[in-house]
Amino acid sequence: MLRPCTLLATASSFIFLSSCANDPSPVRSSQPARLTASPAQLAVETPQSPTPIPSPAKTLAADLPITPKPIPPKPLPIPPTTEPEVAIRIETLALNQVVIINHAAGRLQIAPEHPSANEQNWTANAPIEIRVQGDGWRVTSAHKAGTPSITREFPAGELTIESLKSDSRPIQWNQKEWPGKLRVVRTPNNLDLVMDVKMDSYLPGVIAKELYPSWCDAAYHAQAIAARSFAVVEEARWEGRRHYDMVAGQQSQAWIGATENRKALSAVRDTRGQVLVHDGLVVPAYYSSACGGRPANALGVLTDNPFHNIDCVSTGNVSARRTSCCETTSVATWKASIALTKVQTRLQAWGSANGRADLASLQLPTSIEVVDKNAAGRPEQFRIQTRKGGSVLIESEDFRRAINAAGDSKSSMRSCDCFIRIAGGNAEFSGRGFGHGVGLCQHGAQEMGRKGSTYQEILARYYPQSMIVQAWK
Numbered sequence: 001m002l003r004p005c006t007l008l009a010t011a012s013s014f015i016f017l018s019s020c021a022n023d024p025s026p027v028r029s030s031q032p033a034r035l036t037a038s039p040a041q042l043a044v045e046t047p048q049s050p051t052p053i054p055s056p057a058k059t060l061a062a063d064l065p066i067t068p069k070p071i072p073p074k075p076l077p078i079p080p081t082t083e084p085e086v087a088i089r090i091e092t093l094a095l096n097q098v099v100i101i102n103h104a105a106g107r108l109q110i111a112p113e114h115p116s117a118n119e120q121n122w123t124a125n126a127p128i129e130i131r132v133q134g135d136g137w138r139v140t141s142a143h144k145a146g147t148p149s150i151t152r153e154f155p156a157g158e159l160t161i162e163s164l165k166s167d168s169r170p171i172q173w174n175q176k177e178w179p180g181k182l183r184v185v186r187t188p189n190n191l192d193l194v195m196d197v198k199m200d201s202y203l204p205g206v207i208a209k210e211l212y213p214s215w216c217d218a219a220y221h222a223q224a225i226a227a228r229s230f231a232v233v234e235e236a237r238w239e240g241r242r243h244y245d246m247v248a249g250q251q252s253q254a255w256i257g258a259t260e261n262r263k264a265l266s267a268v269r270d271t272r273g274q275v276l277v278h279d280g281l282v283v284p285a286y287y288s289s290a291c292g293g294r295p296a297n298a299l300g301v302l303t304d305n306p307f308h309n310i311d312c313v314s315t316g317n318v319s320a321r322r323t324s325c326c327e328t329t330s331v332a333t334w335k336a337s338i339a340l341t342k343v344q345t346r347l348q349a350w351g352s353a354n355g356r357a358d359l360a361s362l363q364l365p366t367s368i369e370v371v372d373k374n375a376a377g378r379p380e381q382f383r384i385q386t387r388k389g390g391s392v393l394i395e396s397e398d399f400r401r402a403i404n405a406a407g408d409s410k411s412s413m414r415s416c417d418c419f420i421r422i423a424g425g426n427a428e429f430s431g432r433g434f435g436h437g438v439g440l441c442q443h444g445a446q447e448m449g450r451k452g453s454t455y456q457e458i459l460a461r462y463y464p465q466s467m468i469v470q471a472w473k
């Protein structure tokens with residue numbers, strides 16, 4: 001049942017495959033689990049860096065091979081009527097690492113998940129040091145002048161660290177400030193640091209990292225609503241399934257914690273509670289740096305979950321994108337030359353990690369050609385021919401993940417919208433755009449805003465037929 005919402009804007013053409021998002025009934029959850037990869041790890045590609053040219057090295061992180069893990073798809077959520085809290089994993093550490101948390105006020109509140117009779121909540125002097133001890137924790141509080149440090153032990157379970165109510169400034173970890181409460185969660189092999197933070201306290205640190213400081217307010221506002229919509233979907237999707245909803249980084253959305261970036265803060269404040277909605281359900285508003293003029297479809301590129309698709313390819317004025325989106329920006333075109341032996345070993349490694357025996361044993365390629373394109377003309381599948389006459393097919397985004405998994409920014413594949421020529425022992429790439437190309441094109445949004453478009457017009461273009469809805473106040 002859709003709760004009352006305030007309609008703020010209506011866009012112009014289709015967003016979803018009609019079979020995906022039109023029916024919020026429970027039937028949707030009985031769809032076969034087709035996921036072979038976790039979309040959360042692929043959903044958003046962060047192109048931006050403080051430097052004028054987005055660094056390919058940052059993009060690579062989004063493309064690391066992922067562990068196949070079938071997850072039953074959840075239907076998209078209805079707009080929440082109160083501001084959700086999201087759980088953001090900000091770091092994963094080794095079990096023997098010491099977690100040092102500080103606070104400007106010099107005091108922190110520590111709460112164990114399972115308090116013992118002796119160890120309840122503890123107001124400790126900051127900084128504190130947290131170590132794994134046996135199944136539980138050992139927490140050491142700072143010295144006070146002239147006094148020894150204090151150590152307490154806590155039983156197994158999550159530890160929550162937060163500011164005192166009398167001083168709600170963010171906690172500090174790794175020389176940054178992080179709004180919300182920190183949970184230290186022990187997993188079989190690691191320590192996860194997870195911030196539980198209110199949505200609109202989370203978003204400014206996303207927007208500040210996603211866009212350049214010089215970009216226009218309309219792009220910031222559009223990005224705020226897209227990032228909020230994406231986060232609402234992820235929060236609903238992982239609720240009760242995982243101890244976090246998103247990671248701080250390329251695998252979900254970039255997040256730098258607390259920020260004083262005024263454009264980011266005002267974009268989030270001005271759009272507070274607004275999300276993109278299609279047919280009563282929140283849109284998983286993917287975005288990437290530059291579509292290159294040929295947008296991608298989420299299904300098969302970012303997700304196998306039909307509920308999470310955005311059909312931006314077969315609808316809207318796609319042909320106009322080639323000449324009116326991001327074609328004049330710094331990331332419009334790219335070239336790369338990668339030794340064939342590197343291409344081979346990277347594909348082999350990806351094949352081994354992802355259960356593709358044909359790729360794991362790949363011979364040296366002799367040609368790599370596009371064999372399938374989407375409706376916009378963006379390559380969706382490559383055929384790799386090898387010396388001994390072999391032939392292997394690979395989806396274009398998988399190919400890009402395989403090439404980029406090495407983390408070598410000097411020999412990366414910026415987008416799938418490319419042609420590959422083999423010459424002189426190298427694969428010569430010639431391509432357009434940067435990132436997966438699904439949903440909002442950040443450079444295109446900035447171009448629209450620079451020419452006077454509103455954020456509503458930007459969102460209408462990249463998420464056609466979605467509406468901006470006031471979900472919560």
Ligand SMILES: [Zn+2]
Nearest residue numbers: 291325326441
């Ligand atoms: Zn574009």
